[in-house]
Amino acid sequence: MDPLVRVENLTIRLPPGGDRAHAIEDVSFTVNEGEIVCVVGESGSGKSVTASAVLRLLPRGLAIASGRISFAGEDLLAASAARMRDLRGREISMIFQEPLSALNPVMRVGNQVAELMEAHGAYPGEARRARTLALFDYVGLPEPVQLIEAYPFQISGGQRQRVMIAMALALEPKLILADEPTTALDVTTQKQILELLRKIRKERGTALLFVTHDFGVVAEMADRLLVMEKGRLVEDGPAAQVLAAPRHPYTRSLIAAVPRLRPAALPAPGDQVVLSVEGLQKTFGGGASLLRRRRKVVAVKDVRFSVRRGETLGIVGESGSGKSTLARCLVRLVEPEQGRIVFDGHDVRAISRDEFRPLRRRLQMVFQDPFASLNPRKRVRTILTDGPRAHGTPAPDAQARAAELLSLVGLDASALDRFPHEFSGGQRQRIGIARALMMDPEVIVADEPVSALDVSVQAQVLELLDGLQRRLRLAMVFITHDLRVAARLCHTLAVMHRGEIVETGPAGDIFAAPQHPYTRQLLAALPGRHLDERP
Amino acid sequence: MSFVRFLAGRLVKAVIVVLAIAALNFVLVRLAPGDPASVLAGEAGATDPKFVDELRARFGLDKPVWEQLLIYLGQVVRLDLGFSYRNQVPVIALIGERLPATLLLMTSGFLFSLVAGVGLGVLAARARFLERGRFLDSVVMTIALVFYATPLFWLALMLVILFSVQLNWLPAFGMESVGANLTGVSRAVDIARHLVLPTLALGFFFMAVYVRLTRAAMLEVMNQDYVRTALAKGLSPREVLRKHVLRNALLPIVTFAGVQLGQMAGGAVLVETVFAWPGVGRLMFDALLQRDYQLLLGVFLITSGTVVVFNLLTDIVYLFVDPRIRVEGRAR
Numbered sequence: 062m063d064p065l066v067r068v069e070n071l072t073i074r075l076p077p078g079g080d081r082a083h084a085i086e087d088v089s090f091t092v093n094e095g096e097i098v099c100v101v102g103e104s105g106s107g108k109s110v111t112a113s114a115v116l117r118l119l120p121r122g123l124a125i126a127s128g129r130i131s132f133a134g135e136d137l138l139a140a141s142a143a144r145m146r147d148l149r150g151r152e153i154s155m156i157f158q159e160p161l162s163a164l165n166p167v168m169r170v171g172n173q174v175a176e177l178m179e180a181h182g183a184y185p186g187e188a189r190r191a192r193t194l195a196l197f198d199y200v201g202l203p204e205p206v207q208l209i210e211a212y213p214f215q216i217s218g219g220q221r222q223r224v225m226i227a228m229a230l231a232l233e234p235k236l237i238l239a240d241e242p243t244t245a246l247d248v249t250t251q252k253q254i255l256e257l258l259r260k261i262r263k264e265r266g267t268a269l270l271f272v273t274h275d276f277g278v279v280a281e282m283a284d285r286l287l288v289m290e291k292g293r294l295v296e297d298g299p300a301a302q303v304l305a306a307p308r309h310p311y312t313r314s315l316i317a318a319v320p321r322l323r324p325a326a327l328p329a330p331g332d333q334v335v336l337s338v339e340g341l342q343k344t345f346g347g348g349a350s351l352l353r354r355r356r357k358v359v360a361v362k363d364v365r366f367s368v369r370r371g372e373t374l375g376i377v378g379e380s381g382s383g384k385s386t387l388a389r390c391l392v393r394l395v396e397p398e399q400g401r402i403v404f405d406g407h408d409v410r411a412i413s414r415d416e417f418r419p420l421r422r423r424l425q426m427v428f429q430d431p432f433a434s435l436n437p438r439k440r441v442r443t444i445l446t447d448g449p450r451a452h453g454t455p456a457p458d459a460q461a462r463a464a465e466l467l468s469l470v471g472l473d474a475s476a477l478d479r480f481p482h483e484f485s486g487g488q489r490q491r492i493g494i495a496r497a498l499m500m501d502p503e504v505i506v507a508d509e510p511v512s513a514l515d516v517s518v519q520a521q522v523l524e525l526l527d528g529l530q531r532r533l534r535l536a537m538v539f540i541t542h543d544l545r546v547a548a549r550l551c552h553t554l555a556v557m558h559r560g561e562i563v564e565t566g567p568a569g570d571i572f573a574a575p576q577h578p579y580t581r582q583l584l585a586a587l588p589g590r591h592l593d594e595r596p
Numbered sequence: 597m598s599f600v601r602f603l604a605g606r607l608v609k610a611v612i613v614v615l616a617i618a619a620l621n622f623v624l625v626r627l628a629p630g631d632p633a634s635v636l637a638g639e640a641g642a643t644d645p646k647f648v649d650e651l652r653a654r655f656g657l658d659k660p661v662w663e664q665l666l667i668y669l670g671q672v673v674r675l676d677l678g679f680s681y682r683n684q685v686p687v688i689a690l691i692g693e694r695l696p697a698t699l700l701l702m703t704s705g706f707l708f709s710l711v712a713g714v715g716l717g718v719l720a721a722r723a724r725f726l727e728r729g730r731f732l733d734s735v736v737m738t739i740a741l742v743f744y745a746t747p748l749f750w751l752a753l754m755l756v757i758l759f760s761v762q763l764n765w766l767p768a769f770g771m772e773s774v775g776a777n778l779t780g781v782s783r784a785v786d787i788a789r790h791l792v793l794p795t796l797a798l799g800f801f802f803m804a805v806y807v808r809l810t811r812a813a814m815l816e817v818m819n820q821d822y823v824r825t826a827l828a829k830g831l832s833p834r835e836v837l838r839k840h841v842l843r844n845a846l847l848p849i850v851t852f853a854g855v856q857l858g859q860m861a862g863g864a865v866l867v868e869t870v871f872a873w874p875g876v877g878r879l880m881f882d883a884l885l886q887r888d889y890q891l892l893l894g895v896f897l898i899t900s901g902t903v904v905v906f907n908l909l910t911d912i913v914y915l916f917v918d919p920r921i922r923v924e925g926r927a928r
Contacts (some may be wrong), residue, residue: 118827121819150830164819165840167847169921176839177829212919226831 063134065235065268071128073110073119084110084123085292091325092236095266097259099279099300101268101315102289103515105485107274111289115270116153118143124329136554145193154229158241160221163296164213170221171209173187174228183232195225202258217379217590219250226257233265239274247379247542252586255281258556274516276319276513277545280304280589281566288312292353304592318520322584324569328531330372330552335536336391336424336504337367341400343386360386361593362560368504371534375551375568377541377583383560384540388508391538393417393428404504422452422513425497431489435481441492442477445499452500459499466495491525506538511546517585523549548572556580599915606911610904611695617900621893622665655923672897678890680883687894691877695898697771698875700869702860704791705798709856712799713806714849716740718842721814725841726833738809744804748863752797752870759793766792769872794871795823798863809852813845820844846917854910858903 063167068091073084085107090096096403098109113119115130117137130137137145157163164173166209174193178184184192188547190209197205200223213221222242229237239258243251255278261267271282279286283300288309296309307313343361358381368374376384389395391402393409402409404420412420445466446459454462464474470491481489489512497505507526511519527550530537542546547554548568555565556577564577575581652658656667671678677687722735723729743751762769767773767790778786817823818841826836865877872878876895883891915921 116828118824146830146832148830149828153830155825157821157825160822163825165822165826165844167843167917168840176826176831180830180835214920225825437829543782 065094065096066092066135067129067131067268068111068115069129069131071111071114071130072126073107073114074124074126076122077469081292083126084294085114085289088128088289088292088294090287090297092268092270094235094268095262096281097262097269097271098287099271099273099283100289101273101276101279101288103315103517104167105251105276105291106193106289107292108274108289109240111178112155112240112270112272115238116149116155116238118149118155135271147181150234151181151183151232152234153230153236153238154234155238156222156225156229156242159245160218161213161226161245162512164214164221165494168212169209169211170211170216170224174209174224174231177231178227181232191393192231193227197224198228200224201228201253202227206257217250218246219253222246222250222254223257225262226254228266230261230267234267236268236270238270238272242271243278244273244275248544248588249379249582250584251278251588255588258282275588276304276316276516276592280592288315288530293576297545298374315516316592318517318547320520320523320543322545322548322572322587322590324567324572325527325549327373327527327550327552328371330536331349331370331534333370334367335370335405336402336538337403339365339400339401339403341365341390341395341397343383343390345386349596350401355468359560361390364400364557364560364562365556366562366565368536368538370503370536371530372553373530373537373539373551375539375541375547375554376557376562377544377547377554378557378584379542381559382557384557385508388506388538388540388555390425391506392421392424393502394426401483401498418452418465422448422500423503425500425502425505427490427493427505427507427510430513431486431493432481432513435496437481440478440480444481444492445477445496448496449499450464462499463495466498467492469498469529471497471521485518485521486514490514494522494525494529498533502535504536504538506540508540510540510544512540512541525552544583545593548578556583602915603912606908610908611903614897614901615669615672617904618667618669618893618897619643619898621900623661623666625889625893626661647680668893677894677897680888680891680894681893682886682888687891690879690891691898694874694876697873698861698864698868699875699902700787700791700829701794701798701873701875702857702864704795704855705802705860705867706793706853708799708804709806710853713803715811716803717807717810718814720811721818721841721845722837724815725818725837728825733811737811740804740807742804743800744808746800748797748866749870751800752793754866755793755797756870766790768793770876771874794873795869796871798860798867801863802860805852806849810845810849813848814841817841817844825826845915849916850910850913857906858899861899861903892910 069089071088072086075082075084088107088111101112102108105256110119110123115132115137119125125138132148137148140148164170171190171193175189178189180194193209194205197208202208202220202223206214207222213224215222233590235583242258243254246254258269259282263271273279279300286296286298286300286303287294287295288303288311290311296303297309302583303312303506304316333482341361341364342359345358345360364376364387376387378384386395390397397410401409404424407420409417415480442460442463445463449459449462450456463477467476472488472491472495476484476492481492484492493510495527510526511522514522523546526537529535529583539547539550551568553565554568554571555562556571556579557563558579564571564575564580571580572584575584649658656664659667674689677691679685680687680690683690716736716739720733723733756768759766771787771790772778772783773786776786823840824837826840827833829840861906864875865880868875868877869881876898880892880895883895
């Protein structure tokens, strides 16, 4: 049988002046009917470009230089613009990563689905609404009759992605291109979406070209696996085989970099409690403006924990669970209404901001997004030395310390005179960590410090944090949504759900015998559990 | 229900803003050098200090400033804008006589700049989106740049020289032909002919701003993910442009339109002066030269009130253009 999609020697040119000449180079693969083919790779590997090339919807500036793409025997690169429009949405449809931005914010979701049918003249008149309702029902959206009237911002992330999937399914296409469709979702929602996609394949025989960076998702979904590195296809084979016995060194290093859900061997923490929190509470909103009452959200509710010297406490939970608000309360970026934060014998909440200043330098934060958290107009030297100088350290001392710390986080001293944009994401996060260390802190609060990073870079940064903690015996509050990342670094875990810590204990115990139903649900939702069994 | 509440809330705020502006205007005018009583006395040829004191007492100028302010605000609340002693007419009557002409000029200038600006902006952005006609884009942007950079009064003079003096197509000043005594349709046509040059003079600068804003907003929206989604559905680029790009690009345009109407009030003063347009702007200019403080305060207040009303209208239009604002107001 002929494959549904056949890509041969495809090369796509990048605009001149980039770090390489081609987005993808000499890529060949096939997708059979009803097959799920996963394309994995790190950012910049060309995996998304490969998927959009099939629909000839390349980002501006990119052009196909050579190669062939055929779909059901038809040469797509020779097809007219009108023919491509006819195929788009009818034979081949696409699902994107961020369902909020992929949906038009000022158009009702039902209309956005109906518009696809309208574009192809399908389901005329009353049938169109009926079809939309049926699709919404099929993808598991609650109360379709009300939901089709909603705007994208009114529904949850998971529901938006279901709307996208309903749209993709509207005309029963033979192929769905899915570009990181679950990356922006929480694990429990991700699990449901992956199940839905598998059901679609099973019931309708739709083939999926599934782009992802997540090996857990690959292990759950893929029949066949394509691995891309810097625009080249380096490995292509049955998923089980590639995962179990990768042939290419890059595939091996990628798989090795995925953290395992097994507690790592960490040095025992000390006995001295450095930071403890009791009955912490933070509510947003409430009160009333001139004319309307604001909705009240309890972001952090009666939270208590303590961290010892040399200990890493992992705070895990899904988006909206209150983890980031908690982190911000700890360093007083947000003022909680209730509770005690005891740091070094002082109740941080009871003292004034001026009295807090000397304490603040010993309580530092590392942020999630290394792109947004470094001032783009300042050199690394200034970024690193601003903090200590504000606390009275003489400039030469601060600069010497900056050079020392850069080498500690694995960067060259020449980095001092460069700007943040000259560094990669991983390097920027190293700068962020060095900035936190500049103040000789005793406690580091790290809010999702590795979630914006590629898996291999993530592994390096985790390694760095682990090494730093061993050497400096820091107490660390490590906030993450990723249980595997938590396993790599944390002695103790606290699971947060709707502002409360529902379970806390040694990481090993929680993974082996989770007590709270929500913890069990989180663990069950983790994709690719059998990957954790690899040696 | 929610709309009524929204509107009520905005109206309350608008009234507060207008009163605050009235107070600020009052204080500013009082802070300016020059004593209206001595100006009046001087112009009347009187040098007797007793006469000046009498004038002060008559206009309440002998009271402390805060008391004068309270009295003034009390008058404003009762819609009493005072009396213009120079013109021997109540201020409200003077303004009422001139306001329609200004509103007419501003409305036509606003509509011209909006329609022409958005239209040309769409044309330029469309050329980029369809990836053909980049030349058109350059032409439109050059035109926009020229009008953006041209001072209003110079442009006004050039329009007069070209269309009135050289070509003799359109009248150069006034609102109606003097002594023609036209009625009905012919009068409307006459006023429209007088309106053309002031409208162009006032509108070209803002048209240029709209061109740039519309084009930039559309280019930005074109890079949004939902535009790619729309293309992936199989919509034609033209449909995508109309249904997805333009609709979202309207949001910043509406915001600017509200701001622009306020700025236009300032431009109107210049245009009215150049074209001898019998509007509030001219009145303000005259009041300023004659130190007719009551009249000046009245004009300021009416102008700010107009701006506040336009902002209120913008908020209401926004409500219809952006569902996120509409529904949020309802949900809470």
